[in-house]
Structure formats: C-alpha cells, structure tokens
Amino acid sequence: MRRVLDTPMKYLANQKMNKFMKRALKEAKKAYKKGEVPIGAVVVKDNKIIAKAYNQRETKQDPTGHAEIIALKKASKKIKSWRLEDCDIYVTLEPCPMCAGAIIQARIKNLYFGAYDFKSGAASSAINLFNYPWNHQVKVKGGILESESKELLQTFFKSLRK
C-alpha cells in the first residue's frame, strides 16, 4: 500500500521495485512447479532484466544451484564481465551466506529481497554479511512484496508435509 507520506519520487521507486520483484516471483513459481523450494531472482541493469533464474538445487543436484548464483552467472555471461557493478539483484527470499558472498564478489549495486529468512538469512536475520567493511559495499533493502514470497514458500512447505 502506498503510504500517504511517500513523495512522488519514492512512490515511483517503489513501483519499480515491485515490478522487478514480481518478475522474481514469477521465477519462484517456476521452481514451485518443478518441486523446488520456490525462490526466484532477477538481475537488472539500466532498468532492464538481463538475467532471471530460479532455485534448481534438486533438479541439478547442485549445492550451489540457488536462484541468485544462477542469475549472477547468467548476468556475467550476458555482459561478458564478472563485475556486475551497475546491476541490481532482486531475490524473493533473503540470501543465504553463500549467495550473499557471491553478490558481494560480483559487486552488485543494490540487493532487494522479499521475505526474511530467520534461519539462514545473511542480510540481517541470522547474520549480516553486508555489514562488514569489505572493499565493495552492497546497498540492501528487504521486505519487498514480502507477503507474496512468504505465502508461496509456506504453501510449498505445507504441500510437502501432506
């Protein structure tokens, strides 16, 4: 919901964040359909999506098969550089320590995430890897379309228990 106190600039910025997070959610739903934990990510450069991915840990039987890692790899391939300095990443769930590390290594500008992961989130919940004085600092904002991401995950885990 738009808050009454938001300035027009802030309102537009929120609209943009929501738009890209919705695309990340679409990716998360693809994971869901394949029986993977529903987490999606998109990498954005100059207001355009240059890479999108979803969690494929089970499909690939790969411990690094997280949405963020796959999206970062695709983005680097696309712009032919491991330096994703002018890129933002949108992830539906707070990144784990591995992905947080990769996001820092890739020199991502902004990280936007949806739901908080109180068990293993590395962007404030369990630990905050973005708080250290690394050479590169990523700006972090969580809680974007939080309830959508959370509900998707909850529905998935509920269906597993059945």
Ligand code: ZN
């Ligand atoms: Zn991860």
